[in-house]
Amino acid sequence: MKANPRSKGLKIIVLVKWVPSASEELIIDESGRNIKRAGVNFTLNEFDNYALEEGLRLKEETNGHLTAIAMGPLEYQEALVVALAKGADDAIHLNYEGEYDAWVASEILARLITTLEYDIIFTGLEATDTNEGQVGVLVAEKLKIPHVAAVTKVEVSDGKTRVIRELGGGVSEELEVPIPVLFATLSSKNPPRYAPLMKILAARRRGLKCLELKDIGVNIDAVKPRVRIVKMTTPERKKSLKIISGKSVEEQAANLFNVLLEKGVV
Amino acid sequence: MGVMVLAEHAQGALKKTTLELMSKGRELADALKCPLQVVLIGDNCRNLIDVLVKHGADNIILVEGKEFRGFNPHLYLTVFRKIIEDKKQQIILFSHQFMNFDLAPCLASKLNATYVSNCRSIEIRDGKLILYRSMYGGKIVAEVTYEPSTPLIISVKSGVAKEREVKGDGVVTELKIEPFEVAEKVIAVFEEAVGEDITKADIVVAFGRGIGNKENIELIRGLANELGAALACTRPIVDLGWLDKQHLVGISGKVVSPKVYLALGISGQSQHIEGINAETIIAVNKDPSAPILEVADYAIVGDLFNFVPILTEYVKRHKRRL
Numbered sequence: 001m002k003a004n005p006r007s008k009g010l011k012i013i014v015l016v017k018w019v020p021s022a023s024e025e026l027i028i029d030e031s032g033r034n035i036k037r038a039g040v041n042f043t044l045n046e047f048d049n050y051a052l053e054e055g056l057r058l059k060e061e062t063n064g065h066l067t068a069i070a071m072g073p074l075e076y077q078e079a080l081v082v083a084l085a086k087g088a089d090d091a092i093h094l095n096y097e098g099e100y101d102a103w104v105a106s107e108i109l110a111r112l113i114t115t116l117e118y119d120i121i122f123t124g125l126e127a128t129d130t131n132e133g134q135v136g137v138l139v140a141e142k143l144k145i146p147h148v149a150a151v152t153k154v155e156v157s158d159g160k161t162r163v164i165r166e167l168g169g170g171v172s173e174e175l176e177v178p179i180p181v182l183f184a185t186l187s188s189k190n191p192p193r194y195a196p197l198m199k200i201l202a203a204r205r206r207g208l209k210c211l212e213l214k215d216i217g218v219n220i221d222a223v224k225p226r227v228r229i230v231k232m233t234t235p236e237r238k239k240s241l242k243i244i245s246g247k248s249v250e251e252q253a254a255n256l257f258n259v260l261l262e263k264g265v266v
Numbered sequence: 267m268g269v270m271v272l273a274e275h276a277q278g279a280l281k282k283t284t285l286e287l288m289s290k291g292r293e294l295a296d297a298l299k300c301p302l303q304v305v306l307i308g309d310n311c312r313n314l315i316d317v318l319v320k321h322g323a324d325n326i327i328l329v330e331g332k333e334f335r336g337f338n339p340h341l342y343l344t345v346f347r348k349i350i351e352d353k354k355q356q357i358i359l360f361s362h363q364f365m366n367f368d369l370a371p372c373l374a375s376k377l378n379a380t381y382v383s384n385c386r387s388i389e390i391r392d393g394k395l396i397l398y399r400s401m402y403g404g405k406i407v408a409e410v411t412y413e414p415s416t417p418l419i420i421s422v423k424s425g426v427a428k429e430r431e432v433k434g435d436g437v438v439t440e441l442k443i444e445p446f447e448v449a450e451k452v453i454a455v456f457e458e459a460v461g462e463d464i465t466k467a468d469i470v471v472a473f474g475r476g477i478g479n480k481e482n483i484e485l486i487r488g489l490a491n492e493l494g495a496a497l498a499c500t501r502p503i504v505d506l507g508w509l510d511k512q513h514l515v516g517i518s519g520k521v522v523s524p525k526v527y528l529a530l531g532i533s534g535q536s537q538h539i540e541g542i543n544a545e546t547i548i549a550v551n552k553d554p555s556a557p558i559l560e561v562a563d564y565a566i567v568g569d570l571f572n573f574v575p576i577l578t579e580y581v582k583r584h585k586r587r588l
């Protein structure tokens with residue numbers, strides 16, 4: 001079914017991040033303050049994928065324009081390649097190798113965004129690497145625009161947005177919020193589209209805009225992280241964890257089956 | 267000075283995470299020799315005061331009004347700012363739940379305060395708080411330092427402390443707030459439609475992204491059917507449209523309390539684990555560093571695709587013998 005006519009030509013910004021895939025085994029590096037990035041598969045942050053999908057849908061419905069932005073080391077450009085392949089019109093990479101927390105990231109990103117035109121900004125609810133869940137809302141605060149987090153659906157008409165936000169435990173809430181606005185996205189109305197390899201290759205050839213902090217007038221010495229990592233560890237397993245082993249898969253399955261018998265569920 | 271906790275409640279009851287948070291808050295308040303303050307906001311919520319006092323609240327700041335019927339973090343924010351103008355808070359604790367993803371960073375920004383989010387434990391060393399954040403979906407724990415600030419805002423994962431009864435002073439201060447407007451207006455609050463109830467099953471077979479593609483769900487469904495188990499899944503599976511939301515376990519969905527929870531190809535993001543209240547958790551996962559192994563009682567490190575068909579066959583054979 002075709003959607004109702006809505007506001008025309010929405011200008012949309014989506015902030016994206018390149019993060020280790022959920023199934024990757026992570027190793028802490030020699031500094032003890034970071035993970036080893038080499039040899040780890042990275043992917044578009046899951047929540048950013050939904051943010052991008054929601055942004056692309058609104059862009060298409062309103063014949064609008066979508067700019068994807070990523071901040072971080074050079075390899076984060078891959079997130080922008082994916083965004084372009086899926087239909088973003090523009091992509092901006094803000095090259096920054098240094099240490100940052102949500103406070104610093106939001107300061108820098110807000111500075112960049114003030115140089116752009118926008119109606120709606122989408123971010124993921126959180127990045128699955130740092131799990132801070134702050135950057136989106138802090139960017140909105142710095143831009144002095146409204147924000148809603150844990151958004152699962154956005155509709156736009158007459159310069160206003162109607163959004164669904166999840167409160168947890170199966171309860172959601174519908175809100176009306178004026179434009180401009182930022183949404184920290186938990187999910188999207190439609191499942192994220194797939195970026196075929198051909199489009200990825202084409203997007204890579206297209207290139208993107210690369211900026212350094214000085215290009216947007218950020219003096220990084222003046223923006224200090226408020227939270228710094230001292231030491232990383234891997235969490236302890238439950239003391240009572242029993243690894244079910246066996247010479248073969250059959251034996252493992254038999255051993256597990258015995259556990260089910262023991263617990264009285266078969 | 268004090269430690270402050272926001273009382274989160276729904277349908278007339280305090281959330282479990284709030285009681286855990288109060289237990290931690292009480293511990294911190296005792297160590298820092300200051301009162302534990304609880305902010306209680308809502309429409310007709312004063313009946314919760316007794317429970318708060320029983321769980322250690324020294325001061326309760328009560329704000330009631332029809333406008334607080336739904337949950338609007340932007341209204342809460344204004345209330346918080348009023349309260350903080352009155353009292354210099356040392357520490358404000360929030361639960362790291364969806365409802366606080368607007369409120370906590372927003373408050374930090376307005377107050378120019380440090381906000382440390384998603385902490386899995388808090389210790390006190392020489393009168394100073396030592397904070398441990400959960401990162402990479404729970405695979406990594408990071409001890410952090412932070413810029414001191416008043417207040418210091420912290421959000422905490424569920425399970426940070428065990429809920430306990432300890433009587434507080436229970437002084438109630440009612441705060442009247444003049445009506446005000448915010449840009450973000452709540453129009454309606456609704457519950458997702460309910461279907462099959464997975465919360466009552468004795469055994470739950472759950473799967474996550476490790477399943478690979480939609481067709482493989484039948485493999486899991488086959489095992490669940492043989493076991494007479496409820497079929498459950500993680501958030502991405504629902505977002506992909508592979509299963510209905512009534513099968514979702516976690517913050518966004520149901521809390522299940524079976525005898526056995528069989529987690530197949532589930533990495534164990536905290537958003538999922540918070541929905542598991544099982545006597546026994548059994549995990550099957552290829553990744554030996556998967557966070558699900560932190561909470562599991564039994565684990566098989568291996569490929570679920572090799573394993574599930576064989577297990578299904580054992581269950582079938584066992585049933586034939588009965």
